[in-house]
């Protein structure tokens with residue numbers, strides 16, 4: 001079993017009968033969703049799920065996972081999602097797959113937000129790492145200019161050459177499920193900005209910025225897949241405590 005699978009499958013244990021569940025996007029939570037599909041086949045488990053992307057919606061549908069929307073649900077019992085980077089204080093960078101806005105909307109509606117990563121995602125800090133920022137396409141050049149006043153490096157995310165609907169990928173911006181663009185921006189001078197939370201606030205205050213991939217103080221549980229198995233870290237008040245393996 002690879003480390004992503006270890007973490008993804010472990011987190012699926014959290015889902016209990018009758019729960020409203022948010023399903024994240026990416027190659028780690030993929031294993032949570034597969035496991036959930038298996039459990040639905042083998043157990044008397046009734047759940048309703050909200051996907052964070054069209055990709056996850058398709059996967060959930062293919063596995064027979066019942067879906068719902070925020071028209072019918074206001075809170076979610078649990079949301080499980082991946083991350084691109086996790087600090088020792090459990091701040092996250094998300095949005096590698098471009099689903100950051102829906103992922104944040106869904107995670108903010110969670111009673112328990114569980115993050116699943118392999119141990120390669122553990123970092124000391126976000127210095128120099130690209131932060132995905134969702135921006136509106138209109139006048140995106142001016143929004144990028146505003147971000148560039150304090151970013152050390154930034155790039156408009158382009159479609160991957162083999163992406164669905166990519167005609168001339170090199171010249172086509174990646175478009176999110178919400179019809180927006182994504183900028184990946186590095187901030188070499190994080191120290192002068194203060195903290196990821198401050199950076200998020202600074203970015204959010206710029207006209208044209210819709211959301212950032214900085215998820216600070218949001219994770220309730222972090223499941224890390226490593227060689228020894230799944231390590232679970234749980235937030236208790238403001239601190240995170242490691243739990244014994246399998247004590248989940």
Ligand SMILES: O=C(CO)[C@H](O)[C@H](O)COP(=O)(O)O
Nearest residue numbers: 026027028082095096097099
């Ligand atoms: O934020 C995300 C998508 O927008 C993903 O959760 C993040 O990129 C991690 O993906 P993976 O589990 O494939 O490494």
